[in-house]
Amino acid sequence: DIQMTQSPSSLSASVGDRVTITCRASQGISNYLAWFQQKPGKAPKSLIYAASSLQSGVPSKFSGSGSGTDFTLTISSLQPEDFATYYCQQYNSYPITFGGGTKVEIK
């Protein structure tokens, strides 16, 4: 199985900060990488697929990059509505696996 390792597991940031979350796959997954945002009590929401493609309706402050084993999610200017938990997920091979999540909290 492909292990997905996210870092950090949590971070504190201020409104307006640039935030970067990393995700590392235990073996190459090409660009079969997605990012999700989950707020408390809500279902996950797809932000990015194919490592860098923005889902329809997702603001451009979110961006993704990477290929192979190393990936990043960047939020260019953190806003109050962005405080949430973020997950990466590989869909290159089965079983599909998720990272452990990164909780973004208010500093």
Added chain:
Amino acid sequence: EVQLVESGGVVVQPGGSLRLSCAASGFTFDDYTMHWVRQAPGKGLEWVSLISWDGGSTYYADSVKGRFTISRDNSKNSLYLQMNSLRTEDTALYYCAKGASLLLWGQGTLVTVSS
């Protein structure tokens, strides 16, 4: 409106069985691979199972293989998860999700396995 609505979650005893359903609307259901993903209370996301657009291919997490069965009825725009031999560790919110990259999720249905 494009949406997925799960149902069927209840409290069940260990060793029991349950069938979850997911009703799809607003899109061409049989164009898409569908998934079940679960989240135990206070924990992260765990992929459970996938079924191809025509039901011809299915895949499972090792944790549920041999106990859970995914199926779909494209004529009813519905996805199902038959859960047998339930264990306390199966307690979770179960989501259905659409597409290879899980681009749309339902709101989830809660399964509690407890005596």
